[in-house]
């Protein structure tokens with residue numbers, strides 16, 4: 001699809017893909033000082049629509065706060081720019097990547113007079129962990145790397161620099177023949193995946209690490225919690241120990257990219273029946289029916305192009 005992708009919005013202008021560049025002495029490149037979002041536009045029955053865009057753009061601004069980063073555009077301006085990027089690239093279903101970062105002016109950890117640059121790109125992105133994974137689940141490994149503690153860095157901010165931890169964990173898993181990692185927090189309890197939140201099903205009830213477990217406040221996590229509650233499935237936001245993963249009936253990841261991806265093995269221990277579990281399937285179907293607009297619930301969660 002590369003040749004059909006030609007427009008990126010950058011600092012208020014629509015730019016050709018190859019011209020959307022930044023200086024090698026950009027602050028964010030050296031110190032990870034940027035914040036970003038990942039959202040999906042779905043080609044729904046009522047036309048292309050971004051899922052929970054308001055929550056994503058809200059989180060982008062929230063993520064910038066700990067770094068005194070002033071995003072020099074309003075939420076409405078970023079929304080209009082995003083819709084226009086999708087239109088200009090003739091995309092119906094796509095993945096949207098807004099990023100705000102300290103730009104080029106000076107180096108040294110303090111950003112000083114560095115500008116805050118903002119860019120928004122969109123591209124087609126299929127199943128994050130593969131189509132087959134959505135059906136049959138994936139094999140994960142408990143990473144030897146721990147998640148940063150929220151006392152060391154705001155893990156509820158989607159900070160560019162945080163993702164070296166995600167790379168260390170995810171690549172360690174793939175090097176060892178697994179598809180993805182689960183990362184424990186410094187207390188040794190379950191935090192999340194490198195780019196996903198984690199859910200566990202036990203005796204028909206849903207468990208997921210609470211926000212105090214050094215995790216990202218996932219929008220898909222919030223969606224699945226809502227869908228479960230609407231279906232009378234009790235939800236517990238709590239600490240989950242590493243040992244509880246082995247005796248779980250079902251496990252699954254959630255994320256804007258990962259959507260709802262079942263986990264069938266952890267460190268080669270089979271979870272439940274070793275495939276997508278019934279509660280996972282019920283919530284995954286509810287999620288996809290929702291985002292495809294096969295149901296008309298939560299219409300406020302959709303920003304039509």
Ligand SMILES: Cc1[nH+]cc(COP(=O)(O)O)c(CN[C@@H](CCC(=O)O)C(=O)O)c1O
Nearest residue numbers: 038194195196197216218219220255256257
């Ligand atoms: C660390 C982390 N935890 C949880 C989530 C799920 O959050 P939410 O998307 O709001 O449900 C994500 C999103 N990971 C994004 C980046 C993926 C990438 O590879 O880049 C995503 O899913 O867009 C994370 O990066």
